[in-house]
Amino acid sequence: MKGISRKIYLELDEPTEEDNRSGQMRIIEGLRAEGIEARMSLASLKELYPLCETEGWKVTVSLAWEGSGWMVTRLEAGDTSAKHYGLATDLGSTTVVTRLVDCCTGQVLAESGHYNRQIAYGTDILTRIFYCKDSPEALEKMRSAAVDTILENLKEIEETVGIRPEECIQMTVSGNTTMVHFLLGLDAFCVFAAPYAVWADQPGFLKGIEIGIPVNGYVFCYPGKSNYLGGDITSGLAAVKIYKEEELCIFFDIGTNGELVIGNREFLLCGAGAAGPALEGGVVRTGMRAVKGAVDRVRIENGEIHSHVLGEGKAEGICGSGIVDLLAELFKNGWIDLRGKLEPEKSPLIERQGGSLAVEYAPGLFFFQEDIDEFLRTKAAAYTMVEYMLMESGVSLDEILKVYVSGAFGKHVSKESAVTIGMYPDIDRTRLISPGNTSLDGAVEVLLDKSILDEIDEILDKMVYIQFGAVEDFLQMMTAALALPHTDLEKFPSVTEMLARRRQMDMEEGD
Structure with a gap:
C-alpha cells in the first residue's frame, strides 16, 4: 500500500566523535536512503531523546503526507511497521460512519456509525445553517457536535478491537460542503445564500489536534466543487x-x-x-429511518399486504425502501391510479382516517394520500x-x-x-x-x-x-x-408490458 501515511523501520548508526550528525539528520538521511524526503514535527523531535539512545537507534518512523511533503509525526521503539493504521469517516448530516483500516493490507478492521449529534439542533441542514448564522456560540456547538460524533465512533472502535485513535496516523473525511464547514467551525450560511461563494471547498490536510481528532498526523477533507456539490460526491466518484x-x-x-x-x-x-x-422516511406521517422497527419491504398477495420489519419485531413505521415497495405494489395491483390516487373500492385496507384516504400497510400503521403525493x-x-x-x-x-x-x-x-x-x-x-x-x-x-x-x-x-x-x-x-x-x-416499456400482462390475467380470471 502506498497511501497518505507510511511507517518505516530504521536501523541507524550511533553517533561517534567522528560522526556527530544530529539525531534529526540521522532520521532524515535514513529516510532519504529509503527514497523518502521528509521533515520532522516538533513532537517527533522531542521523542528523539531518550528513545534513540535506549533503543540503540532502532526505531520506527511514522510519516504523514501533509499536502506538499512528508512529515515525521512519531517515533516508536523497535519495529512496529506492521502496526500501521488509518481512519476514514463519512460525515453525513444524519449518520456519521468511521472505518479503522489496516494500511499494510487494506483490510477494514472495524466500523462504527452513530447519528450525527447535530440533529439536536435541526433534523435538516437548513435549520442548522440558520441556527448558527451570526452566532459564534451556536457555531461552536455545531462544530463540537460533529467532532463528538466522530469521537463516539472512535471510542466504539477502540472498545471493539483495542486500537486507540492515537495509534492511527491519518484520517480522511468526506462530507457535503455544509458538513465540512461545520466540522471546521466555519459559518455555512454562504452555502445557502447568493452568491453561493463558500468559505472553503478545498481545506486539504489539517492537523488532527487542531480539529479535535486525536490522530497523530492530519485530517484530510475531500474537496468539493460547489455549494451543493461537496466532498462526499468527489469521494463517491473516486470510489466508482x-x-x-x-x-x-x-x-x-x-x-x-x-x-x-x-x-x-x-x-x-x-x-x-x-x-x-421522503426518501429517508421524512415528511411521511409514519415515516422513519431504516432502523429496527421500520418496514423496509412490502408485497401484496391475494389482496393482503405483507410487510417485512427490520429486526423482525413489531412495525413502528416505514422507511424509504419500504415506501418505494409499497407504492409499486399499490400501483401494480390497481389500488392507486396513474396519478397516485388511492382507489378505496379496490381494497378494504383503504379507508378514511381523519378525513383523508389511507392504506393500512401494517397493523395500526397507515400511509396517507398526502404521503403518496409528497x-x-x-x-x-x-x-x-x-x-x-x-x-x-x-x-x-x-x-x-x-x-x-x-x-x-x-x-x-x-x-x-x-x-x-x-x-x-x-x-x-x-x-x-x-x-x-x-x-x-x-x-x-x-x-x-x-x-x-x-x-x-x-x-x-x-x-x-x-x-x-x-x-x-x-x-x-x-x-x-x-x-x-x-x-x-414509452419511457417505461417494461412497466407498460407488466401492466398489460396483469390486465390480461385479470380479464382471464374474470371469465
Whole structure:
C-alpha cells in the first residue's frame, strides 16, 4: 500500500566523535536512503531523546503526507511497521460512519456509525445553517457536535478491537460542503445564500489536534466543487471511477438532496437539487429511518399486504425502501391510479382516517394520500434530474453503460420497485448498480492510495456544474414525471408490458 501515511523501520548508526550528525539528520538521511524526503514535527523531535539512545537507534518512523511533503509525526521503539493504521469517516448530516483500516493490507478492521449529534439542533441542514448564522456560540456547538460524533465512533472502535485513535496516523473525511464547514467551525450560511461563494471547498490536510481528532498526523477533507456539490460526491466518484470509463456512466447520490454526475474520461456534467426528505422516511406521517422497527419491504398477495420489519419485531413505521415497495405494489395491483390516487373500492385496507384516504400497510400503521403525493414529488425530482442531465449532455439512455445509485437508499431499495414507480430509468437491471456508501469507500481509497490525490484534481477539473433550481423548464419536466410511472409511458416499456400482462390475467380470471 502506498497511501497518505507510511511507517518505516530504521536501523541507524550511533553517533561517534567522528560522526556527530544530529539525531534529526540521522532520521532524515535514513529516510532519504529509503527514497523518502521528509521533515520532522516538533513532537517527533522531542521523542528523539531518550528513545534513540535506549533503543540503540532502532526505531520506527511514522510519516504523514501533509499536502506538499512528508512529515515525521512519531517515533516508536523497535519495529512496529506492521502496526500501521488509518481512519476514514463519512460525515453525513444524519449518520456519521468511521472505518479503522489496516494500511499494510487494506483490510477494514472495524466500523462504527452513530447519528450525527447535530440533529439536536435541526433534523435538516437548513435549520442548522440558520441556527448558527451570526452566532459564534451556536457555531461552536455545531462544530463540537460533529467532532463528538466522530469521537463516539472512535471510542466504539477502540472498545471493539483495542486500537486507540492515537495509534492511527491519518484520517480522511468526506462530507457535503455544509458538513465540512461545520466540522471546521466555519459559518455555512454562504452555502445557502447568493452568491453561493463558500468559505472553503478545498481545506486539504489539517492537523488532527487542531480539529479535535486525536490522530497523530492530519485530517484530510475531500474537496468539493460547489455549494451543493461537496466532498462526499468527489469521494463517491473516486470510489466508482466513472472518470476513467470510456463508456458513459451516471453516478447518482440520492437522499434528502440529490447529486448527479454523468460522464466518462472525457467530461463530467454535474447537477444537484432537493430530492426530498421522503426518501429517508421524512415528511411521511409514519415515516422513519431504516432502523429496527421500520418496514423496509412490502408485497401484496391475494389482496393482503405483507410487510417485512427490520429486526423482525413489531412495525413502528416505514422507511424509504419500504415506501418505494409499497407504492409499486399499490400501483401494480390497481389500488392507486396513474396519478397516485388511492382507489378505496379496490381494497378494504383503504379507508378514511381523519378525513383523508389511507392504506393500512401494517397493523395500526397507515400511509396517507398526502404521503403518496409528497413521495411522487420526490420520485419525480429524482427522475427528472437524470432526464435533464441526459438531455443537456446530448446522449440517450441507451448510451449509458452503468447507472450507480449510491447511499443507503440506493443500496436497500428494490430496483424493480423503483423502476415501476418511475424513480429509476427503465433500463436493463444489471446496468443499475447499488455500490453502497461510496462516500466512505472513497475516503478509504485515498487513505490507502496517495495517487488518488492527483485523480481528485482530475475529477474537479472535469466537473461542469449545473444547479437544477436555475433551470427554466425543470419544473415542467418534473410535472410530467409525477404520474406513475410517467406521463410518457414509452419511457417505461417494461412497466407498460407488466401492466398489460396483469390486465390480461385479470380479464382471464374474470371469465
